[in-house]
Amino acid sequence: MLHIKCPHCGLRSQNEFSYGGDATVKRPELNKEVSDQDWDNFVYLRKSPRGKHLELWQHISGCRQWFKVERDTLTHEIFRTLKANEEI
Amino acid sequence: MSQNFRLDKGGLIDRSKSISFKFNGKNYSGYEGDTLASALIANGVHLVGRSFKYHRPRGFFGAGVDEPYAMVQLIRDNESIPNVRATEQELFEGLEAKSVNCWPNVDFDIGAINNFLNRFFPAGFYYKTFMWPRSFWYKVYEPIIRKAAGFGVVSANHDQERYEHKYEYCDLLVTGSGPSGLASAYAAAQNGARVILAEDKSRFGGSLLTSEVSIGNQSGHEWAENIISELKSMPNVTVKNRSQVFGYYDHNMLVMSERISDHLPKTNKYTPKQRLWYIRAKEVLISSGSIERPLVFGNNDTPGVMLSSAAKEYLKIFGVLVGKKPLIFTNNDSGYETAIEFKKNGIDPIVLDTRKDPSSEIVNEAKSLNIDIKFSYVVVAAKGYKKVKSADIAKISEDKKQLSQIENINCDCICVSGFWTPTIHLASQSGNKTKFNEEIDAFIPGQSKQNETVLGSAKGIFTLEETLKTSFEKGSELSKKITNKESNISVPSVVEKKHTNHDKFWCVPLPEGKNYKRFLDFQNDVSVSDVELALREGYRSIEHVKRYTTLGMATDQGKTSNLNGLQLVSDVENKVVPQVGHTTFRPPYTPVSIGAIVGREIGKHSKPTRKSPMHEWHEKNNAVFVDAGVWLRPRYYKQGNENLFEGSKREAKNVRQNVGVCDVTTLGKIDIKGPDAAELLNRVYTNAWLKLPVGKARYGVMLREDGIVMDDGTTTRISENHYHMTTTTAQAANVLSHLEYYLQLVWPELNVNVVSSTEQWAGAAIAGPKSRDVLQKLFPDLDVSNEGLPFMGYVEGNLFGVNAKIFRISFSGELAYEVNVESDNGNFMWEKIMEIGKEFNIQPYGTEALSTLRIEMGHVAGSELDGRTIPYDNSLEGLVSKKKDFIGKRSLSKSAYVAPDRQKVVGVVPLDKKTSIPEGSYIVKDAKAKLPNPKLGHVSASCWSVEHDNPFSLAIIKDGKNMIGQKLFAMSPLKNKTIPVEIVSSHYVDPKGERVRS
Numbered sequence A: 001m002l003h004i005k006c007p008h009c010g011l012r013s014q015n016e017f018s019y020g021g022d023a024t025v026k027r028p029e030l031n032k033e034v035s036d037q038d039w040d041n042f043v044y045l046r047k048s049p050r051g052k053h054l055e056l057w058q059h060i061s062g063c064r065q066w067f068k069v070e071r072d073t074l075t076h077e078i079f080r081t082l083k084a085n086e087e088i
Numbered sequence B: 001m002s003q004n005f006r007l008d009k010g011g012l013i014d015r016s017k018s019i020s021f022k023f024n025g026k027n028y029s030g031y032e033g034d035t036l037a038s039a040l041i042a043n044g045v046h047l048v049g050r051s052f053k054y055h056r057p058r059g060f061f062g063a064g065v066d067e068p069y070a071m072v073q074l075i076r077d078n079e080s081i082p083n084v085r086a087t088e089q090e091l092f093e094g095l096e097a098k099s100v101n102c103w104p105n106v107d108f109d110i111g112a113i114n115n116f117l118n119r120f121f122p123a124g125f126y127y128k129t130f131m132w133p134r135s136f137w138y139k140v141y142e143p144i145i146r147k148a149a150g151f152g153v154v155s156a157n158h159d160q161e162r163y164e165h166k167y168e169y170c171d172l173l174v175t176g177s178g179p180s181g182l183a184s185a186y187a188a189a190q191n192g193a194r195v196i197l198a199e200d201k202s203r204f205g206g207s208l209l210t211s212e213v214s215i216g217n218q219s220g221h222e223w224a225e226n227i228i229s230e231l232k233s234m235p236n237v238t239v240k241n242r243s244q245v246f247g248y249y250d251h252n253m254l255v256m257s258e259r260i261s262d263h264l265p266k267t268n269k270y271t272p273k274q275r276l277w278y279i280r281a282k283e284v285l286i287s288s289g290s291i292e293r294p295l296v297f298g299n300n301d302t303p304g305v306m307l308s309s310a311a312k313e314y315l316k317i318f319g320v321l322v323g324k325k326p327l328i329f330t331n332n333d334s335g336y337e338t339a340i341e342f343k344k345n346g347i348d349p350i351v352l353d354t355r356k357d358p359s360s361e362i363v364n365e366a367k368s369l370n371i372d373i374k375f376s377y378v379v380v381a382a383k384g385y386k387k388v389k390s391a392d393i394a395k396i397s398e399d400k401k402q403l404s405q406i407e408n409i410n411c412d413c414i415c416v417s418g419f420w421t422p423t424i425h426l427a428s429q430s431g432n433k434t435k436f437n438e439e440i441d442a443f444i445p446g447q448s449k450q451n452e453t454v455l456g457s458a459k460g461i462f463t464l465e466e467t468l469k470t471s472f473e474k475g476s477e478l479s480k481k482i483t484n485k486e487s488n489i490s491v492p493s494v495v496e497k498k499h500t501n502h503d504k505f506w507c508v509p510l511p512e513g514k515n516y517k518r519f520l521d522f523q524n525d526v527s528v529s530d531v532e533l534a535l536r537e538g539y540r541s542i543e544h545v546k547r548y549t550t551l552g553m554a555t556d557q558g559k560t561s562n563l564n565g566l567q568l569v570s571d572v573e574n575k576v577v578p579q580v581g582h583t584t585f586r587p588p589y590t591p592v593s594i595g596a597i598v599g600r601e602i603g604k605h606s607k608p609t610r611k612s613p614m615h616e617w618h619e620k621n622n623a624v625f626v627d628a629g630v631w632l633r634p635r636y637y638k639q640g641n642e643n644l645f646e647g648s649k650r651e652a653k654n655v656r657q658n659v660g661v662c663d664v665t666t667l668g669k670i671d672i673k674g675p676d677a678a679e680l681l682n683r684v685y686t687n688a689w690l691k692l693p694v695g696k697a698r699y700g701v702m703l704r705e706d707g708i709v710m711d712d713g714t715t716t717r718i719s720e721n722h723y724h725m726t727t728t729t730a731q732a733a734n735v736l737s738h739l740e741y742y743l744q745l746v747w748p749e750l751n752v753n754v755v756s757s758t759e760q761w762a763g764a765a766i767a768g769p770k771s772r773d774v775l776q777k778l779f780p781d782l783d784v785s786n787e788g789l790p791f792m793g794y795v796e797g798n799l800f801g802v803n804a805k806i807f808r809i810s811f812s813g814e815l816a817y818e819v820n821v822e823s824d825n826g827n828f829m830w831e832k833i834m835e836i837g838k839e840f841n842i843q844p845y846g847t848e849a850l851s852t853l854r855i856e857m858g859h860v861a862g863s864e865l866d867g868r869t870i871p872y873d874n875s876l877e878g879l880v881s882k883k884k885d886f887i888g889k890r891s892l893s894k895s896a897y898v899a900p901d902r903q904k905v906v907g908v909v910p911l912d913k914k915t916s917i918p919e920g921s922y923i924v925k926d927a928k929a930k931l932p933n934p935k936l937g938h939v940s941a942s943c944w945s946v947e948h949d950n951p952f953s954l955a956i957i958k959d960g961k962n963m964i965g966q967k968l969f970a971m972s973p974l975k976n977k978t979i980p981v982e983i984v985s986s987h988y989v990d991p992k993g994e995r996v997r998s
Ligand SMILES: [Zn+2]
Pocket: A006, A007, A008, A009, A010, A059, A062, A063, A064, A065
């Protein structure tokens, strides 16, 4: 079980969190033209890297905040966690 | 029965407490402190089971967790427990155990014929033997394999025992209480660190219990006892025996199983049998020791052949002789310790040492005790079927290839020592890159992956002096990092016998013309010839050889077989062991009972049960409940002998004719506040929300980004910046997370707060043509006329002193209201509604009537919003705004979503107006078409229409829009039904929606 440092609450066990996927995906802005290709990429296409991955987690059984985790998908090492509005 | 093999004195057992027990129906006695294994051996019992594949007789090989043979079926407190290691099971009064893997009994086992047919059971026999003829599989092969498989029988009864989970944090977790564990735990404890020391056996001390050493001026055993009692007295230390740390997981989380009552005749009602500890440690000190390695020779699985260290343990801890004419077969000095121990107890052992001329303190001591030692000698084969009777031995040439003349000598046990294998399982599970150490012919831990530090013989350090020194140091160093405290500990002086080098020889060649089975894996019956065959057949990778031969795949995880298997592969392949590599170690290190893994999460504790505030009322009024997610909801209120069908029909009819009331507390509710609340709703829902006036509700549909409907519900504008959202019962949690995702990550500029208020409100839906009459009497001061409180209107009222929110919304298609009060007032509200509604023939209705009402109205719900449908499929396209953007809108223009023959919800009526259509049925054009019959869609929900008094279903079918009026078939292969049907509009009742507006 991972040990994840919520930027708001501190270190907690994985079972308090839920996973939210790639944190680098940006939703296309509302009311803007988006090509089919770009939209499909946004909805469906995700990288599956072996190694560092910036991802979203939500502290559902805690403060309910979404935040970012930089994690190694191979070793599960967590390098750092960031608040939703912080950039790497 | 007398204990013929028990010494008159000695051992750590309590001879004042005699214990009687039963094995295979016979009565025996032992002492408190015995294991089942030691007590059986004391009684001269060496035949405990039959082997897995060949059903060869099996005895005892070890004295602890590494035991590959002695698995028994334990009967304890009316429970029958399989896969119990006799070497770990402590004796208790009345214990009863049986052999496994044998039929009809352990002495005469029909399966043993496999032993003589063994040419039909070569390596990979599972893959080869049972392939052809194909028709034999179900009738012949499978039943035979099933009967032969496994170690014991799983009880079909519900496990009555209690198991618990515990979560714990510590600075240092120390796994094993041998010299390295004690020293490091002690040093860390002195520095003020929070320490957990875990020992899998009942006694602390590990090798110190059986070795002839002194530490300071005490014996090793005394020193261990003093350290343990000091550790136990310290508030920062938790000391646990009978506790096996079996898994090392991510981020230094380890799992330990504590056997709390396994050694007692019965578990107390509220005492758990076992407890699983999830331990998050800052530092992990692995002091798991090492396991003696077998030597491989002919028939080396005969009962009476066992590890020399185990023989010593039976002697020193249990005062038990594993034999009275012992033969010690060794390639190193450890075998001499066992020989000397026998000699001290008046038994004359013979030592066969594969080495030519070793010289060390302990060899010299054995010589001076006049122990018969034969150098350059090996055991060629054990003789005897159910027990060792003699041994064929021979001198071996210096190159270890040639055997001289074979001699036969009498013996009743053969104690083997092939040097030591560090127990690196936990380190390997952590991710430690282990490396091969040529000096000890074994893998030892290398670079740490997580915070694991390996100590003592688990690291390949085999002298006590160095073990203690490095363990004190590590314990102190690692704890100081955490506590910033350092207390001075002087490492005590040590007296121990120095050992000389071991011989790398491990496998005795077969003598000319003999074809003895030489076993590598004793639990899965894998022999040298099996591995050789696998290699001849082209298997190269050790992982493949393992799976093909099943080497090391038994419940003992190859604790005694792994390295000899690797040695063999490297010898045959002319490689060195590190090139072959070892197979992956995976948790658990030892078998863990399923009960312990499940813990208390069984039966009604497997998930929380949520009940509405009106639950007790429902119970008192004969509600039959149904699980709705984690909620318990009334399905119908049983009157007399009614069944579900009759009851729900009565309830639904009463809603259509008079008035009914339904507990809708379970609906998800989200409180939304903030100046940008309307903007959020406008982006989340498909329809327009910016102009919803205060005091009005609106129905809305929300999508995922891929265009699929996520949920639906109504949201009401309570005040300028305050909205009350409802979700379906099932999606409540997901919708909240969904809103939080967009507010926190995508549109943080929106000034809105959302919070779940599901549990704050109790809800009652009052539905039916007389609902207004009921409402008027509930709220006499309110104007509840169609003009005063129109459809989709909202008003707050006073319900006999209780604040209430009144929504004029309808799920049933009738004139209806939903009244919400604070949860604590829910029951009061409910009783008032029932009391006042009496004169209007009000009846409560459950989820079944609720479904009936919505299905015949054509209201889509969970069975249509099934994660595969878009708004159009559900005839919700009218709610999709063309003007504004919202979540998922861009996906709706995908070509599949706008196809002219896109699927759509329709109504389905059986032509005979009698036959109910099973949910999940396929709709097809031609019932007799060739398979696979192309399906047009599926039936999503079925009911008995109370309005039309005939069956009615909803279905989602291809080109549904143009199918109205078609005669088709509903087919349910599951129920074996084919029903001719007509496709009709999904709005089977009040298609214009006049009633809700009346
Ligand atoms: Zn948090």
